[in-house]
Amino acid sequence: MSQQQPPRSGGPRRGGPEGGGDRRGGAEGRGGSRGGSEERGDRRGGPGGRPPRDGGSRRNAKGRERNRGGERDRRYSSSAPSQRRRVADPSRLVAFEVLQAVDTEDAYANLVLPQRIRHHRLDRRDAAFATELTYGSLRERGTYDAVLARCVDRPLEKIDQKILTTLRLGAHQLLGMRTPVHAALNQTVGLARGVVGAGPSTMVNAVLRRVSERSCQEWIAELTEGVTDDLKRLSIERSHPVWIVRAMRQALAAHGRVPTEVEELLAADNLSPLVHLVALPGIGDLREAEENGAEAGELVEGSATYRHGDLGRMESVRSGRVRAQDAGSQIVARALAAAPLEGADETWLDLCAGPGGKAALLGALAARRGAHLVANEVSEHRARLVRESLRVLPEQTYGVVVGDGREIAATLEEGPLPEPVELAVEAFGGSGEIFDRVMVDAPCSGLGALRRRPEARWRKTPSDIADLVPLQTDLLRAAVGVTRPGGVVAYVTCSPHAAETQNVLLDVLEGGDVELLDTAGVIRSVMLPGPARDELTGLEMPGTTPAEGFERATTVQLWPHVHGTDAMFLALLRRR
Template sequence: MTSEHGGVRRRDSAGRERNRATGRNRTTAAPSQRTRAADPARLVAYEVLRAVSADDAYANLVMPARIRHHHLDRRDAGFATELAYGALRGQGSYDAILARCVDRPLSELDPAILDALRIGVHQLLAMRVPAHAALDQTVGLARAVIGAGPSALINAVLRRVSAQSLQEWLAQLTDGLTDDVKIASITESHPEWIVRSLRQALVAHGRDAAEITALLEADNAAPVVNLVALPGLGSLDEAFDAGFTPGPLVIDSALSPGGDLGRLSSVREGTVRVQDVGSQLVARALAAAELTSERTDGEERWLDMCAGPGGKAALLAALAAEQGAWILANEPTPHRARLVEQAMAAIPEDAWTVRTGDGRDVGREHPESFDRILVDAPCTGLGALRRRPESRWRRQLSDVSELGPLQRELLDSALSAVKRGGVVAYVTCSPHIAETLAVVDDALRGRTDLELLDAGAALDAVSLTGKLDAGNAGSPLPVHRMTAQLWPHLHQTDAMFLALIRKL
């Protein structure tokens, strides 16, 4: 007899279905006492994990919709968010623990069962949830949404997980290992290739390789939501009245205490937006960069070459409007171009235009036409793993080499499209050497009409602190010391890379 989730059902002498976990721990509660309903907050977390696993969805896009659908209050919404995001961040460590508690490869488990187990493990090992509540509620969730048979398996597995603390499990999993990368991969829940790449990036950008632990820990910390008030349009007064705090790094920014940001009218109107401080800093650095081109038409022309979904484009457009400039926001895909238009809706229409097209064609179609160009190049997103925890499990090392040609072609196009005396900002949300320094090196090689500006100094100039320590002063190659790299563990921002290139 087979179960609805695959595999052969096994029953004991009393006719009860047996689980396949190692160990025979059953719940001690009588059937009438067992939770049979799904707690709404845990159900939201489970639905987010299922969407990520089954549909390749992004947790940050799914979560708000599920919270609204289940009408969670602020407290339950916070619990659901921490549960889902925590389970996704800790997936590598948790799966290693689960592999010790199930007598078959995890790949043979129904994905729905595995997601329920991950939710249970996170509650047991990393949240202040009493063990009995974590077990009872997770089993109840499984019984409600998966079935009674799988719930018995989940109960037995989670009881074994609860026998040790997270620290004890990690010590057991790493016992006898001597490879620092393997150890960090298990204890900090990152794929080995990412641990290795980030450690190499630290050194290349002038940091100490020993910072890798702090960097990985920062990836696993829940990020604070950052807001930006569009210059000349938005105000943070409403946010401050609601308990938000001023951002310490950049003007017109705020840190959110959590909850539904849609309750703020300024957010609904689009004059205040959610945007990581790292993105705010690189956009402002480009807008403030000194130009040496002579003005002939009285109006600066700006370009955001990869504008979707529109966050940096909206900030740049607001800055352009303040400075009497105009910006073209280019986006290759129609649906993302519509998102850019929505992001720009609050900004005077005469300050911007959205173009749907390939950025690689702009340099050929509009040579030497723009004073400032942002190339926010498609990348692996290794700098935003704290906000997009599922990305670390989706990305592969091969993605780096596959994205390389596109990044180079976009930057080459921008260098063709920028006027003499104008500035191109090459930006990635990744510190990986192949996506940052190597791309800039290739763009500069053999050219005498380009110069690197001091990106670290440019970031300092637009920051409230005046000293971010984002420049790559200790980088092995002198040319690399002119670029800048933000870090989650140092700046509490995404790991944004910035190179400012002026055409002579």
């Protein structure tokens, strides 16, 4: 993208028609502005210069020159240190505070940002600016860091964290937004003065002036010149670690797509995603959201998309009747509720419920049928989040328990549970196969949600996936163990990585306790008519016999660049 080109940092600084001019005076400098060629000589006196006011030399005994006041009163610049802007506008300060929390406290931007927006009382326009500045700086960090490394004289890891955060925010304004160059420089330097100090702000100014000398495309061309490795090139161009680029390309192939789609996938990760809303069935509606500009969702019923900043301004959202939830999450929850089931449909389980988004949707769907939901979470802290998420449901329709999902049978014995579930547990001696529908939204790498949680791409490592796979496998097996024969289990990850999806599924299928449904067919039944539904075919698992009543045994992988959702994986299993 083209950028307005400011004067280079090594050029003239003040005066003149374009802000240049010799700082010591001259026809277009400070001396010239006071009118008179007689004032444009050597400022120490002599021919063409100004004599000292007292007629004598202003040099002291050591030869140092005293204050050059002359006959004129001294003028103080409006940018004197005491009068300079100490902070940037609140929207930039919000972005800075969020990025600092992400980098120093391992916070998640999507949780911190709304709090800081409310704290600084940003209006809708400033909140939108702060949101784009925050997420854009996080998404494009890899590219911006490569640019900044060319513009500073030390390794980035040697730069103070606050200064580096400020530089990244300035780089995004200059290279990724439509912010005028002068505004990006002035406001970012003002931010640096306020949060770091006057000294470092000089460095920030110099570095960002160098950044502004080229457009983003020009910088990328320079950074990728001579790079022959496609993975490395894409890593620079699309701001993803090399290992994630490789993993995504492999995941596309594993789920039946063309590996060359990886560039589209990475590009989709870097787009600002729409906010997806869901009205809890039988509890909320989308009227208020629609009055505030939300548009009806195109993928699943009861959904909408929203573009206009802080959702907390809407009462329906504050009450929990309407909430933000990616359409992919809505689809997999509704698919579990819609899967064909023989016999009773009374007890549902969300094995890994925190923080409670899918649990709330499942609980609302269950309540409408007279069923009851048990939501399990491993820690009391996250269980509190689940309780808060479920508080809008009828009180007797759900229960929250705390325990390791791998030990869910033992946890159920301790309760507390909704009365019908309690009776079922007692009837089966506390460890029986009692649940009709079970959601296993397993802890995963989150590679499918990088557009919504862009900080994750800079935190995760391949070893994280290796550590997660045994946990995911054990959780799925535990879920199967408390599902009644004929009951349905949904295995869900927000990651397309084959190790976390197909490999886990194959391990459990080999045990012979479950059979794979036509997951794609069930998902199509809950999606709204349209191209996304028509094109969703699913992937047949080789060597897997379809469950009774189905002609195919399929899994489904949703994609940001294809479906406009997070990269959610779903496999529906029936207990034999």
